[in-house]
Amino acid sequence: MSFKIEACNFNNIDVAVKTLKENYVENFPAIRVTKDKILGKGISLYLLSDISQVPHNPIATFGLSSAYEDEDVWKEVRASLSDGFDPKKDAVVGQLSISSKDVAITRVVYGLLSDKAQQMGFERLFFILRGNVDFYKKLFNAILIKNDCNYDIGVDRKISALVVETKEIKKRGLRFLNRNLSSCFNKSDCLIKREIMNKSHWDEYSSAFDSIITPPQVELYNTIAPLLSGVVLDAGCGNGNLAAFVNGEVSTYHGVDTSLDMVQKANANLQRLKEPQRFQAFHVQLEEFVNTHQYDVITLINSVYAMDNPSLVFKHCYNLLAPGGLLIIANPNENMTKSHMEMMIELYEAQFRDNPAVADFKRLNLQFVTQYQHSFYTLDKVEGWLEQAGLSVTNRDCTHFHGAMNLIVAKK
Numbered sequence: 243m244s245f246k247i248e249a250c251n252f253n254n255i256d257v258a259v260k261t262l263k264e265n266y267v268e269n270f271p272a273i274r275v276t277k278d279k280i281l282g283k284g285i286s287l288y289l290l291s292d293i294s295q296v297p298h299n300p301i302a303t304f305g306l307s308s309a310y311e312d313e314d315v316w317k318e319v320r321a322s323l324s325d326g327f328d329p330k331k332d333a334v335v336g337q338l339s340i341s342s343k344d345v346a347i348t349r350v351v352y353g354l355l356s357d358k359a360q361q362m363g364f365e366r367l368f369f370i371l372r373g374n375v376d377f378y379k380k381l382f383n384a385i386l387i388k389n390d391c392n393y394d395i396g397v398d399r400k401i402s403a404l405v406v407e408t409k410e411i412k413k414r415g416l417r418f419l420n421r422n423l424s425s426c427f428n429k430s431d432c433l434i435k436r437e438i439m440n441k442s443h444w445d446e447y448s449s450a451f452d453s454i455i456t457p458p459q460v461e462l463y464n465t466i467a468p469l470l471s472g473v474v475l476d477a478g479c480g481n482g483n484l485a486a487f488v489n490g491e492v493s494t495y496h497g498v499d500t501s502l503d504m505v506q507k508a509n510a511n512l513q514r515l516k517e518p519q520r521f522q523a524f525h526v527q528l529e530e531f532v533n534t535h536q537y538d539v540i541t542l543i544n545s546v547y548a549m550d551n552p553s554l555v556f557k558h559c560y561n562l563l564a565p566g567g568l569l570i571i572a573n574p575n576e577n578m579t580k581s582h583m584e585m586m587i588e589l590y591e592a593q594f595r596d597n598p599a600v601a602d603f604k605r606l607n608l609q610f611v612t613q614y615q616h617s618f619y620t621l622d623k624v625e626g627w628l629e630q631a632g633l634s635v636t637n638r639d640c641t642h643f644h645g646a647m648n649l650i651v652a653k654k
């Protein structure tokens with residue numbers, strides 16, 4: 243199943259609080275979590291929705307809050323804590339609800355929970371639980387703070403309080419979460435840029451991009467396609483050009499893109515391919531995209547330069563990849579200047595002379611070279627980020643696009 247994780251705001255907070263069957267509102271009537279309570283307390287609430295379905299089906303929510311001082315239950319627990327709470331480092335996990343007993347979904351939710359806690363700079367997570375203490379102890383090295391709390395949750399069951407140190411999750415837990423220590427996030431790793439999804443400047447590019455594929459692009463897709471097999475994610479897929487080049491080794495092709503126009507064109511193109519049920523594109527930002535299954539290969543073709551934080555994107559890709567999986571990156575390098583692009587256009591434009599989109603294609607390519615020049619990273623820079631994320635570079639090739647493109651293959 244494919245999911246989108248989003249931070250809740252006024253638009254979707256009701257969905258997160260109310261719609262799930264197993265949420266606190268139903269199970270713990272005494273707590274009565276409401277929208278106002280969440281917003282008023284500054285709880286960061288996240289909603290996970292299944293985007294394989296239309297309409298998108300909410301699957302889980304969780305909240306993180308450093309404002310626990312006035313909760314009765316935490317007053318009681320606090321008495322059992324030797325070092326007290328530090329709002330800068332400590333967060334209470336609340337409103338954790340999963341509308342499925344599926345272990346794969348549980349894994350996704352807990353993985354995201356730990357990602358978000360790291361991104362917010364929290365070092366300890368406090369939970370109150372009705373059961374499953376052993377699950378937390380085994381997988382997350384949780385320490386039990388207090389059993390049988392007196393706090394009344396409105397049901398005939400006592401609760402326990404536990405704490406998890408986010409940096410102390412050991413091998414077994416990290417394996418369960420499909421994470422490693424190097425792919426952990428930092429406080430400064432801010433994931434979600436909401437405005438991108440409203441209207442993307444890539445929408446304007448989608449028509450020209452859909453009708454013109456240049457020889458250097460074809461050569462690049464032809465080099466990458468034989469490396470693809472199993473379940474593949476094409477991140478920043480655009481109109482899904484790459485899919486037309488894949489062979490029968492690819493059982494599933496998923497594309498994700500923030501431009502709605504690109505995704506619509508991609509899905510139309512994908513339907514024309516052999517065995518179209520293998521192919522699907524989703525309108526979602528890569529950084530917000532998660533899945534219950536792991537990918538054998540993730541491609542980032544001419545899309546890293548358009549993303550805000552490549553180091554963070556590579557960590558996220560690490561988390562999406564299966565062990566031994568490949569991350570394939572094609573990104574322009576420092577040789578991609580405006581004059582290099584002009585030279586390439588001059589070489590190939592005769593082939594597209596009669597195409598009505600050619601003027602737009604030229605104009606937009608030159609515009610993007612200027613706009614994204616600062617993100618045409620050197621090989622060393624990209625390799626440094628990949629290694630930081632725990633990936634090993636196995637191949638590098640700087641010959642594509644007349645020497646202005648780095649093609650890098652890295653393995654998990």
Ligand SMILES: C[S@@+](CC[C@H](N)C(=O)[O-])C[C@H]1O[C@@H](n2cnc3c(N)ncnc32)[C@H](O)[C@@H]1O
Nearest residue numbers: 444478479480483499500501527528543545548
């Ligand atoms: C130049 S196009 C490349 C398309 C495709 N990979 C190809 O080679 O044909 C770059 C695409 O990346 C998408 N993109 C940029 N940032 C993204 C993000 N954070 N998540 C998903 N897609 C993104 C843009 O919307 C755009 O469609």
